[in-house]
Amino acid sequence: MSLLIVGTIGLDSIENPHGKVHEVLGGSAVYASVAASFLYDNVSIIGVVGEDFPSEHIMLLKSRGVNTDSLHFAKGKTFRWKGRYNNLNQAITLDTQLNVFQNFNPKIPEDLQESPFVLLGNIDPEIQLNVIRQIKKPKLIAADTMNYWIIKKFDQLIEMMMHIDLLFINDEEIKLLTQKHYLYDASQKALEYGPSVIVVKKGEHGVMVVKKDFYFFAPGYPLERVIDTTGAGDCFSGGFMGYIASKGTITETILKQAAIMGTISSAFNVEGFSVDSLKNISKEKIQARFRDLKKFTQFE
Numbered sequence: 001m002s003l004l005i006v007g008t009i010g011l012d013s014i015e016n017p018h019g020k021v022h023e024v025l026g027g028s029a030v031y032a033s034v035a036a037s038f039l040y041d042n043v044s045i046i047g048v049v050g051e052d053f054p055s056e057h058i059m060l061l062k063s064r065g066v067n068t069d070s071l072h073f074a075k076g077k078t079f080r081w082k083g084r085y086n087n088l089n090q091a092i093t094l095d096t097q098l099n100v101f102q103n104f105n106p107k108i109p110e111d112l113q114e115s116p117f118v119l120l121g122n123i124d125p126e127i128q129l130n131v132i133r134q135i136k137k138p139k140l141i142a143a144d145t146m147n148y149w150i151i152k153k154f155d156q157l158i159e160m161m162m163h164i165d166l167l168f169i170n171d172e173e174i175k176l177l178t179q180k181h182y183l184y185d186a187s188q189k190a191l192e193y194g195p196s197v198i199v200v201k202k203g204e205h206g207v208m209v210v211k212k213d214f215y216f217f218a219p220g221y222p223l224e225r226v227i228d229t230t231g232a233g234d235c236f237s238g239g240f241m242g243y244i245a246s247k248g249t250i251t252e253t254i255l256k257q258a259a260i261m262g263t264i265s266s267a268f269n270v271e272g273f274s275v276d277s278l279k280n281i282s283k284e285k286i287q288a289r290f291r292d293l294k295k296f297t298q299f300e
Contacts, residue, residue, distance in 0.1 A: 007121020239265025
């Protein structure tokens with residue numbers, strides 16, 4: 001059973017208090033697929049890259065067991081993003097070059113149309129909806145979004161949400177989406193748009209998972225040093241969905257455990273630039289942090 005991940009694949013240039021990197025591997029599909037690959041061994045990625053995309057990045061994805069057969073190589077330059085962090089909680093976008101992504105119109109291969117688990121990265125809701133229409137009999141379709149789409153394509157976003165099971169969104173975005181001030185109220189309002197599960201990402205403060213009659217909160221994993229938060233939300237979504245796919249079903253207990261796995265995946269990611277820190281993790285390290293969080297949060 002494949003976990004299909006659709007999103008951006010790009011080259012990021014980042015400046016923050018810890019240093020600078022130039023055109024390193026990035027994109028929602030990349031972060032999510034690498035994070036998911038440590039929890040599930042049948043991850044497929046769909047995205048578009050240009051003629052200038054370094055081959056070593058493809059090799060990295062393949063080394064993690066990510067199926068890259070459906071990557072589209074287009075004439076032109078790869079998507080690029082340049083950002084600066086004065087503090088690590090908020091990125092300031094300095095430049096975005098859509099390049100080949102501007103005409104991205106994913107065609108899902110027939111075998112991947114049968115994927116039971118689908119994660120739609122933070123991309124145009126019209127593209128997300130196009131993918132949804134190609135998927136046959138999924139067990140769970142999840143989607144991520146951001147302020148830009150809420151403001152610029154609200155109607156299309158709401159239409160997309162009618163066709164998904166789970167929405168990933170951060171705390172500020174869900175307030176904007178629902179015009180509700182309190183997160184629990186905002187989550188309940190978001191459920192009315194279609195998804196049966198709302199997952200609110202709260203950065204270093206953890207995550208909230210909400211269904212109509214279910215609520216779960218988990219803290220962030222405590223870290224002594226954070227290097228770069230780029231891709232942290234995508235790693236959370238990838239870890240969350242990788243765990244769901246590994247279990248093959250969705251129960252309230254599995255949703256709780258998936259939230260913890262997402263938190264752990266995100267925590268590993270922020271310990272370095274790009275996906276560098278993810279290269280050094282293992283299932284054993286993930287399980288060790290899982291035990292830590294269980295110990296930190298368990299009470300009698």
